[in-house]
Amino acid sequence: EAGVVQSPRYKIIEKKQPVAFWCNPISGHNTLYWYLQNLGQGPELLIRYENEEAVDDSQLPKDRFSAERLKGVDSTLKIQPAELGDSAVYLCASSGGARETQYFGPGTRLLVL
Amino acid sequence: AQSVTQPDIHITVSEGASLELRCNYSYGATPYLFWYVQSPGQGLQLLLKYFSGDTLVQGIKGFEAEFKRSQSSFNLRKPSVHWSDAAEYFCAVGTSGTYKYIFGTGTRLKVLA
Numbered sequence: 001e002a003g004v005v006q007s008p009r010y011k012i013i014e015k016k017q018p019v020a021f022w023c024n025p026i027s028g029h030n031t032l033y034w035y036l037q038n039l040g041q042g043p044e045l046l047i048r049y050e051n052e053e054a055v056d057d058s059q060l061p062k063d064r065f066s067a068e069r070l071k072g073v074d075s076t077l078k079i080q081p082a083e084l085g086d087s088a089v090y091l092c093a094s095s096g097g098a099r100e101t102q103y104f105g106p107g108t109r110l111l112v113l
Numbered sequence: 114a115q116s117v118t119q120p121d122i123h124i125t126v127s128e129g130a131s132l133e134l135r136c137n138y139s140y141g142a143t144p145y146l147f148w149y150v151q152s153p154g155q156g157l158q159l160l161l162k163y164f165s166g167d168t169l170v171q172g173i174k175g176f177e178a179e180f181k182r183s184q185s186s187f188n189l190r191k192p193s194v195h196w197s198d199a200a201e202y203f204c205a206v207g208t209s210g211t212y213k214y215i216f217g218t219g220t221r222l223k224v225l226a
Contacts (some may be wrong), residue, residue: 041218041219042117043214044216045213091157098209101162
């Protein structure tokens with residue numbers, strides 16, 4: 001069974017540019033999460049989806065970050081415009097439900113210059 | 114508020130030696146507890162989890178963890194470390210109300226040949 005797929009794996013952009021990350025969860029997983037992992041830190045939740053509904057986006061900086069999961073499967077996380085402090089790893093995870101174990105993708109490593 | 118503390122930022126052990134990684138949590142109710150491992154440039158892989166029942170939990174790769182409610186701890190152990198165990202280890206607590214995972218800051222394990 002395929003795991004959580006993320007792309008790109010690496011991205012380097014200039015500050016003020018937009019960037020987007022894509023995630024394809026494990027088949028059949030209704031719950032999808034986006035996490036931010038700063039260097040030397042544990043992941044921190046940005047947003048959680050139940051199917052296509054964002055049920056917890058309290059930690060998402062909405063002035064520059066946006067996310068969507070239009071058909072309840074794939075998801076895209078966008079930053080516009082990117083700032084130097086956004087350099088981090090963006091992890092996607094999915095689970096069979098909110099109470100179920102989360103499985104993580106390999107992450108997208110973002111470097112903002 | 115829920116929190117997870119991993120007191121050891123770095124641990125170095127010799128190959129074949131035993132290992133114990135510490136994790137303490139703060140949560141008012143019975144927590145869901147997890148240990149994940151992250152190799153460089155990779156996502157998080159689930160080692161083991163505790164939801165209820167037997168407080169000694171067996172995981173993959175020969176790891177085990179013990180939930181001690183009185184000490185609010187969920188320490189990870191392995192009797193004999195292999196060089197391939199060198200990675201970063203994250204403890205996480207899952208909250209039953211919001212279904213969030215709160216991660217610790219991680220412990221980086223180095224294994225000496």
